[in-house]
Amino acid sequence: MTSSSAQWSEGAACRSSHREDLFADAARQNRAKTVCSGCPVRIACLAEALDNRIEFGVWGGMTERERRALLRRRPHVTSWRQVLESARSAHEQSRASSPAPASTASPARHTG
Numbered sequence: 001m002t003s004s005s006a007q008w009s010e011g012a013a014c015r016s017s018h019r020e021d022l023f024a025d026a027a028r029q030n031r032a033k034t035v036c037s038g039c040p041v042r043i044a045c046l047a048e049a050l051d052n053r054i055e056f057g058v059w060g061g062m063t064e065r066e067r068r069a070l071l072r073r074r075p076h077v078t079s080w081r082q083v084l085e086s087a088r089s090a091h092e093q094s095r096a097s098s099p100a101p102a103s104t105a106s107p108a109r110h111t112g
């Protein structure tokens with residue numbers, strides 16, 4: 001763990017779970033990743049692993065294998081933290097500017 005990770009890791013969802021599963025075999029890692037889906041520090045965790053080329057374990061919902069594949073696809077990224085934060089901001093802005101979904105409920109019918 002690096003010094004910057006000490007700050008965000010206080011809010012980690014895996015603090016109270018079986019952390020050893022994050023560094024286990026592939027099957028256990030895939031099960032352990034489910035904890036990450038609701039983790040409030042997921043982006044910081046993933047950015048930490050990608051920016052520091054951490055080679056082992058599940059970080060930010062990705063196994064080491066998945067991170068290696070991502071790093072191969074995007075070799076020129078110098079700050080994953082910046083990329084991930086930008087993506088989150090864009091996603092939040094698009095959600096905020098989208099109209100509310102139309103109701104799918106059928107109109108009430110009066111039969112009698």
Ligand code: SF4
Binds near residue numbers: 015036059061
């Ligand atoms: S994203 Fe996953 S591995 Fe990272 S702190 Fe959260 S629960 Fe732990």
